[in-house]
Amino acid sequence: MPTVMVPAQLTVEHLMAAIKQLSPAELREFAHHFAAWQEKNSTGVDEDVALLATIEQNSRLPAAEQRRYERLRQKCERRTLTEPELAEYQSLLQRLEARNVKRVEALIVLAQRRGTTLQGIMAELGLPSTDNAE
Numbered sequence: 743m744p745t746v747m748v749p750a751q752l753t754v755e756h757l758m759a760a761i762k763q764l765s766p767a768e769l770r771e772f773a774h775h776f777a778a779w780q781e782k783n784s785t786g787v788d789e790d791v792a793l794l795a796t797i798e799q800n801s802r803l804p805a806a807e808q809r810r811y812e813r814l815r816q817k818c819e820r821r822t823l824t825e826p827e828l829a830e831y832q833s834l835l836q837r838l839e840a841r842n843v844k845r846v847e848a849l850i851v852l853a854q855r856r857g858t859t860l861q862g863i864m865a866e867l868g869l870p871s872t873d874n875a876e
Contacts, residue, residue: 793852797867800845803838811838 764772802808814831817823823831846860853863864871 790852790855793848793855794867796848797845797852797869800841800848803834803841807834807837810834 761769761772803811811831811834814823814827814834817827818831849863849869850860853860856863856866858866861871
């Protein structure tokens with residue numbers, strides 16, 4: 743393994759200068775290792791993007807349903823729901839809760855991937871935290 747001189751503070755230019763010092767065989771070995779690292783890293787990025795999309799998609803109901811849910815929730819708080827409205831509200835609530843489960847599951851996986859807690863990843867993403875979110 744060759745010894746390559748690099749300064750303590752590395753820049754892209756420093757890395758390029760160090761790579762240029764490698765022999766052709768060492769350069770091929772470096773390229774192989776870098777390609778393997780890049781493939782592994784890009785897969786992780788793709789997985790993070792998919793998890794973030796799942797979190798976003800499951801944060802709310804579709805716009806029209808979310809608006810309807812909010813109106814029914816307000817009527818429920820005022821205790822003015824009719825029987826059909828109550829059934830609709832409960833159905834929307836179940837859909838929202840199912841989406842929340844998917845969202846929290848994705849948050850947990852993302853937190854594990856990043857080596858943090860659920861509360862930590864929520865803070866990192868700027869999501870509101872609740873007292874019972876552990």
